[in-house]
Amino acid sequence: MLTNDKIPLIKEKALWMRRAAFTMVHRAQLGHPGGDFSAMDVLATLYFGVLNYDPKRPDWADRDRFIMSKGHATGALYATLCAAGYFPEDWLPTYMQTKSLLNGHPNRNYLPGVETNTGPLGHGFPVAVGVAIAGQLSGAGYRTYVLTGDGEQQEGSNWEAAMVAGHRKLGNLTLIIDRNRLQQGAGTEETSGLDPLDDKYRAFGFEVCEVSGHDHAALLAVLAAPPGDRPRCVIANTVKGKGVSFMENVASWHHGVPNDAQYEQAMKELV
Amino acid sequence: MATAAPTAAGFQDCRNIWVSTLEQLAEADPRIVAVVNDSVGSSKLNSFQKKFPDRVVNVGIAEQVMVGVGAGLANGGRIPFVSAASCFITGRALEQVKADIAYANFNVKLVGQSSGVAYGELGATHHSIEDFAWLRPLANLTVIVPADAWETAEAVKWAAAHDGPVFLRLSRMPVPDLQIPNRSFRPGKAETVRQGGDLTIIACGTTVHLAAAAAERLATEGIAARVLNFSTINPLDEEALHAASATGAIVTVEEASVRGGLGGAVAEFTAAHKPVPVERVGFPGFLPTGSVDWLFREYGLSPEGIEAAALRALGRRG
Structure with a gap:
């Protein structure tokens, strides 16, 4: 199958996932919709165009791994895992309700499809490096993908992980950075600047690609490309809140939640 | 035993x-x-x-x-x-x-x-x-x-x-074998190093052999100290702690801060169940530079120091 044949499915799923995630956040009156929506097209492309997985066997040893290092974007992650068949749709309305399996940050012991517990930033990338080393040691064919936020790159543990990944030439590892240029309170470059992020990762031994994080065909091309002899860093240029006019590029939607009118408005736009 | x-x-x-x-x-x-x-x-x-x-x-x-x-x-x-x-x-x-x-x-x-x-x-x-x-x-x-x-x-x-x-x-400090016959390792369970009913000395790691030596000294004074090797710090062996409380006085010994460690755990547990005097032998906070031997002696992680703590605990029991 030509990879471009997957694009209609990815688009359809991304739209469904945005509607599902915003419905969860509206119902809970809790969540991080800005970062959910910047990451959504990356997730849809991975789960409906790239990853090799079986939701009926979440522990299948040879599955490709995806680790959501920006663990606060559970609206996106849970909508994705639900769309991928890991759990039924009627779990979604329990998001962040008392004793729900859909915790504010993901827990692998509660929820099938979650590879590791994240939440504190800078944890997912080091764990992904360990998963990739395990694959390298055994010669297993699976690939490991990890998504971090861009503000998250300010955590030093990422650079420890980058050094190890570059040193060990982990070609089976792909780091994706959700480069929406906004962190909780302000722009990344105003807070503690990250640019030039591409040069930084090149210097750590990564093959670096920069793409639009909302262009499914471009994402598919880089994420599904065969592994090379070095780890890959995909800088996905994204828009925080992408898809809902009043959320786009507004930092306060990092953990803003919609009132009823905003919810209705968003549902009209997400078609 | x-x-x-x-x-x-x-x-x-x-x-x-x-x-x-x-x-x-x-x-x-x-x-x-x-x-x-x-x-x-x-x-x-x-x-x-x-x-x-x-x-x-x-x-x-x-x-x-x-x-x-x-x-x-x-x-x-x-x-x-x-x-x-x-x-x-x-x-x-x-x-x-x-x-x-x-x-x-x-x-x-x-x-x-x-x-x-x-x-x-x-x-x-x-x-x-x-x-x-x-x-x-x-x-x-x-x-x-x-x-x-x-x-x-x-x-x-x-x-x-x-x-x-x-x-x-683990430690890099050499320790002697405890020479307990027929041992079996049971995670989560304290090991009885020495039987005794007058008080209980709860130790772990490098301090267990010191606690045993302290019990020898106490025996010469007619005091029968039970010595426990409390090698699992988490989870706690609550059964052993109930039994230790029943002896009426407890000494804890650890190569660690007395705040929040083994002594802290035992004090928490006994306060919640059956308060008894607990004397905690260990370190109080940031320590001065010194050899391991000096630090152990200075802070009472020695047969003499543990013996003294035992006598204090017995004194508090009244």
């Missing part, structure tokens, strides 16, 4: 048996790997590395990624033993230990080397006396402090076989 009889002869650096046991296990189970932070030598892993060169993952001087990599290796089906100086694997990577290992409940074995005040002269940055207090509240994480070479080997074997996170706190 036999009495421990520590002698000057036969003191052993338990790191030797840690690594020989790990090598035996690794021969039999290809899933076992070692993860280190440039700590091959200090973890005594040189011969392991010679035998299994591709099964040592050295991440360099980087404790956060070291612990995270341990979790990832477990995700990939390996059984990682993540080994580094106890002060760094706990303090520097504490959030990784909490979130990536204990909370995520990965099958990772953390090994804190040269714990307590083993690096005496290097000062408080290198002392690992806060580790019990940091790790004890972490659910899922079994914390084991072997008291001698035999128990070190048994703890390493048990950790490899157990499906879940474990922290092994």
Whole structure:
């Protein structure tokens, strides 16, 4: 199958996932919709165009791994895992309700499809490096993908992980950075600047690609490309809140939640 | 139950048996790997590395990624033993230990080397006396402090076989074998080193043989002290603590801070169930530079110091 044949499915799923995630956040009156929506097209492309997985066997040893290092974007992650068949749709309305399996940050012991517990930033990338080393040691064919936020790159543990990944030439590892240029309170470059992020990762031994994080065909091309002899860093240029006019590029939607009118408005736009 | 009889002869650096046991296990189970932070030598892993060169993952001087990599290796089906100086694997990577290992409940074995005040002269940055207090509240994480070479080997074997996170706190300070016949290692259970009903001395790790020597001294004064090797710090052996409370007075002994460690745990437990006098022998806070021997003597981690604490506890019991 030509990879471009997957694009209609990815688009359809991304739209469904945005509607599902915003419905969860509206119902809970809790969540991080800005970062959910910047990451959504990356997730849809991975789960409906790239990853090799079986939701009926979440522990299948040879599955490709995806680790959501920006663990606060559970609206996106849970909508994705639900769309991928890991759990039924009627779990979604329990998001962040008392004793729900859909915790504010993901827990692998509660929820099938979650590879590791994240939440504190800078944890997912080091764990992904360990998963990739395990694959390298055994010669297993699976690939490991990890998504971090861009503000998250300010955590030093990422650079420890980058050094190890570059040193060990982990070609089976792909780091994706959700480069929406906004962190909780302000722009990344105003807070503690990250640019030039591409040069930084090149210097750590990564093959670096920069793409639009909302262009499914471009994402598919880089994420599904065969592994090379070095780890890959995909800088996905994204828009925080992408898809809902009043959320786009507004930092306060990092953990803003919609009132009823905003919810209705968003549902009209997400078609 | 036999009495421990520590002698000057036969003191052993338990790191030797840690690594020989790990090598035996690794021969039999290809899933076992070692993860280190440039700590091959200090973890005594040189011969392991010679035998299994591709099964040592050295991440360099980087404790956060070291612990995270341990979790990832477990995700990939390996059984990682993540080994580094106890002060760094706990303090520097504490959030990784909490979130990536204990909370995520990965099958990772953390090994804190040269714990307590083993690096005496290097000062408080290198002392690992806060580790019990940091790790004890972490659910899922079994914390084991072997008291001698035999128990070190048994703890390493048990950790490899157990499906879940474990922290092994090892020392490089030589200790004698406790010479208890017919021993069996029971994680989560205190081991009776000496029977006695007048009070209970609860010790762990490098201090158990000192507690046994203190009990010998007390015996000459007609005081029968029970001595427990409390090698599992988390979870606590509550049955043993109930029985210890029933003796009416308790002394705790640990190569660790008395705040939040074994002494803290015993004080918490007895206060909640049956308050009895508890005298805590250990370290009060940041320590001055000094040799291990000086630090142990200065802070009462000695047969004489433990004996004195026992007499204080008995005095408070009235």
